Amino acid sequence: MIIRFVILCALFLFIEFYSYQAIRTLIKLRWVLVSYQIISLLLLIFIIYSFSQVDRSVGQTKQFMFTTGLMLLIYVPKIVITLVLLGEDVFRLGAGAVNYFVENSNETNILPSRRKFISQIGLGLAAVPFLSLIYGIFEGKYNYKVIKQTIFFPDLPEAFDGFKITQISDVHSGSFDNPEKISYAVDLINEQEADMILFTGDIVNTHATEMHPWLETFNKIKSYKYGKFSVLGNHDYGEYVTWPSEKEKDENFHAIKELYNQIGFKLLLNEHTFIQKGDDRIALVGVENWGKNFKKAGDLNKASQHVDQNDFKVLMSHDPSHWEYEIKNHPKNFHLTLSGHTHGMQFGIEIPGYFKWSLAQYIYKQWAGLYEEVGRYVYVNRGFGFHAYPGRVGIMPEITVIELKKGNNVA
Incomplete structure (x- = not known):
């Protein structure tokens, strides 16, 4: 030392x-x-x-x-x-x-x-x-960007052609200091036309109490026809502080899980649900945090235990390293994985459609935006909030709208 x-x-x-x-x-x-x-x-x-x-x-x-x-x-x-x-x-x-x-x-x-x-x-x-x-x-830390992404899948069920998903991630509510800007961001979420909203973890930095001043604001996120779902991120486990006792740590963890329910999101803990539309369905799978260098609580096999290999699957997993090391080659064939975690390091250079660079790319192979290998996709959200450095340069806070299309091309 x-x-x-x-x-x-x-x-x-x-x-x-x-x-x-x-x-x-x-x-x-x-x-x-x-x-x-x-x-x-x-x-x-x-x-x-x-x-x-x-x-x-x-x-x-x-x-x-x-x-x-x-x-x-x-x-x-x-x-x-x-x-x-x-x-x-x-x-x-x-x-x-x-x-x-x-x-x-x-x-x-x-x-x-x-x-x-x-x-x-x-x-x-x-x-x-x-x-x-x-x-x-x-300015940068509250300069929210709505990023729209269309992804084509040849085996997407017909009824889900054009299905839209809004994704938010890495809220880190304990870092917020401007209620007006957060209300604006929630309004921006509500302006997007989508069928379902998914929240891919890190609602707080450490303590459940960090979210209490913002519960009313986040409860204004509108209802969605096909639901509001979430998973846990690495910060949601409260493991980056020293606790007086395991009991207090466990109580905080329980309170953090309840936060998602308090803002209307169904928390998926190594489990799945089916989204039914007409005669077709897709499987929505949610795993706990799994990171190469972080907590490995995610259990992909348990979460997809009763999901058929031929079912179309959308997976929520907070850390994109999970996709690289376990998901992309999994025999269950997870079509689309939604992640966050990296924040794009909150610092970089990005010219949409042409160029992006951040120190994050030297740590994570998939660190911001859409990636594809052998017909399987992961989208890494750049994060809604901020952590440690109280700002964002070049890599702005993101609200993602993903449209699923039936076909063979990527737009």
Whole structure:
């Protein structure tokens, strides 16, 4: 623990050193440079102190989110500056080596001076994540997007041709701080014409009480002809805090499961139900959380025990790694899986239909949007809420509307 702390402090100081070099190259006023050093030191002390005061029995708090946002706001731009100036130093060292070994320079300082325009480039590039992170905190986290996706299946029952499903995921109600924006998002959900709504987990960060101020708002989600269903996410198990006793942990878990019922959703716990339309039906299967690196409570075989291989199946599973490791090659043939969990890391670049990038893609093979292998699909919702970093940059909160169509093409 002490070694990690020392390494972390050394990394922060390394970043601070290079950031200061950029400022010093551009500004020569001593009082400005001293002020910069003092402010940087005070902010670093505050961040380290604030994180050291995190209470494992409480979990994520507003203070924790504020500190996380502040740390990213300060150090992501400084990391950009560091990378730019570090690149310049590699060049300077190379040039110095040439001066010394090749040209046999007799000068005392063989290293070229740091160039002003390189520092300007570093600061200019750093302004991009700085301004983006500010936008993400004040606007991006509530910039809801309705994403519509049509998926074709050759074996979709005739009666379900054109059947629409609204999906929400990763509400993380304990992070909310703006009732007006959440009411707007619920209105946006209600504006979508769909036959059924599915909620793929993480109603809270940890504690059931986080959702209590928002029950009335989420109870305004309208009724759907074919129902409102949900599954649990990894945060719904309350496993990221230290509990005084197993009894209190179990009581919280029971209360979280009740939250879904309190907002009108039928919680599927490793079970299924059939959705009947005319003479046709589809199976809706819901598993508890199963993640490669998280809780493995999902039991796919139990959930689909009385579902026939030939039944058309929609599966709700919170973590998309479940699809990668168990679902896509399962003999029961799960046609469409709906997941969430990744949030798209709440930070990335996305140009719909053309390009998307996030650090999430280096952790999850399926991290945002629609994916297909051997005729089986998983859709990963980017999440309704936010967690840890109190914002979203590039990867916006999502309400998904999926239309099932009979056919062989994907639109």
